[in-house]
Amino acid sequence: MSVELVENKLKNPLPIHLVARDGLDAAGLSPSIVAWAKANGFSGEAGRTLVVPGENGVLGGAVFGLGDGEGALGLGALSKTLPEGDWHFASAPPAEPELAAIALALGGYVFTRYGKKAGKALRFELPAGVNAQRVRRIADGVFLTRDLVNTPTNDMGPDDLERAVRVLAGTHKAEVSVIKGDDLLTQNFPMIHAVGRASSDAPRLIDMTWGQQGAPKVTLVGKGVCFDTGGLDIKPSSGMLLMKKDMGGAANVLGLASMIMAAGLNVRLRVLIPAVENSIAGNAFRPGDVLASRKGISVEIGNTDAEGRLVLGDALALADEEEPQLLVDMATLTGAARVALGPDLPPFYTDDEAFAAELAAASIAVEDPLWRMPLWRPYDARLSSKIADINNVTTDGFAGSITAALFLKRFVEKTASWAHFDIFAWNPADRPHGPAGGEAQGIRALERIMSTRYA
Secondary structure, eight states: OOEEEESSOOSSOEEEEEEETTOGGGTTOOHHHHHHHHHTTOOOOTTOEEEEEOGGGOEEEEEEEEETTOOGGGGGGHHHHSOSEEEEESSOOSSOHHHHHHHHHHHTOOOOTTSOOOOOOEEEEOOTTOOHHHHHHHHHHHHHHHHHHHSOGGGSSHHHHHHHHHHHHHHHTOEEEEEETTHHHHTTOHHHHHHHTTSSSOOEEEEEEESOTTSOEEEEEEOEEEEEOOTTSOOOHHHHTTGGGGGHHHHHHHHHHHHHHHHTOSOEEEEEEEEEEEOOSTTOOOTTOEEOOTTSOOEEOSOTTOOHHHHHHHHHHHHHHTOOSEEEEEEOOOHHHHHHHOSSOOEEEESOHHHHHHHHHHHHHTTOOOEEOOOOGGGGGGGOOSSSSEESSOSSOTTHHHHHHHHHHTTOSSOSOEEEEEOOOEESSOBTTBOSEEOOOSHHHHHHHHHHHOO
């Protein structure tokens, strides 16, 4: 983390003055700062930083525009725009102080694996009452997610994803077991095997467990398709450009698991990741094939590019057998979700009304946008097959995200509470709290719920 967050008082930190749009005259600033800001056309517009000169030509501080109250995450822009040095807020941030601190941490992220230079060396004195350890573990979880998604498939295939899980497990003394290659068939995970068998990097189911026996069971399932060609229903070249991020569900549940374990929450945590590459070879699964599944549901393949729901189906069936108190799956599953809600607002699906209400409130509280979509049962019939129990796609193309969620729901019966997140896991453009590239979505909201429930 290039941005250092300091709980103790720093020696002579420079002040950051926060100014709402057109609020210079009401911000309580010195006449000299107001005059400097007006001379430079600064009026408190969102995200703009203006450095302020001090006496004898040295730096005297900065003013930062809050705009019309766009949210605390906008403060992340400070981590990119301030000169190096020590800083503090001259007055309390208008938003939740902890969220302001998280914004500063997230805004300093840089993906450096392939030579990009690290961000600026900045130190921020934390607002009063902010727990620096909590901020750091949330930032660390987000950074883990971003790093995994940003890494290209030549360095993040199923083998590499397994290695990343083992590193995280080692940090927190978790246990990892892996079912790999043809062992998937003997241990009844036929859909995971079918999707990944055409790759030279063998398919596998990664299973990580942590926490005390007898604690409430929380299971996270993440789609780990490390690259998706579309299979024999091959994508156009433009459709493959971002397919390194098709393991974004796995990356997000690992980021959430990192937060949970670092906090020492009172849960029996299980993380299941079906890690595959949807490749093309002579043994690739085909349109029209009928696959068996762990659940006993036969699945006709209407399209090999709808592979994520297949690997998730087997993993969810395993998770459901243990009857966890909470089961969450996350996946970069459908383009339909992006068409409906765009890249920044992932839909989630659940039948648990209380959990949905908790999640909506947490989403707003931590500025981690989510939107509930319906598990609209009349659409379930559109997944029918003339020769199997179910088809993996519909024929009309309507309600693609909803029907994908309904497909997954068939594999969950015993769990007390289940929620499915259809995420994008990517920022198409730079944002104040994160650069263009891999992104964590939904996991800060989920962390808020779990840290409250299972403290």
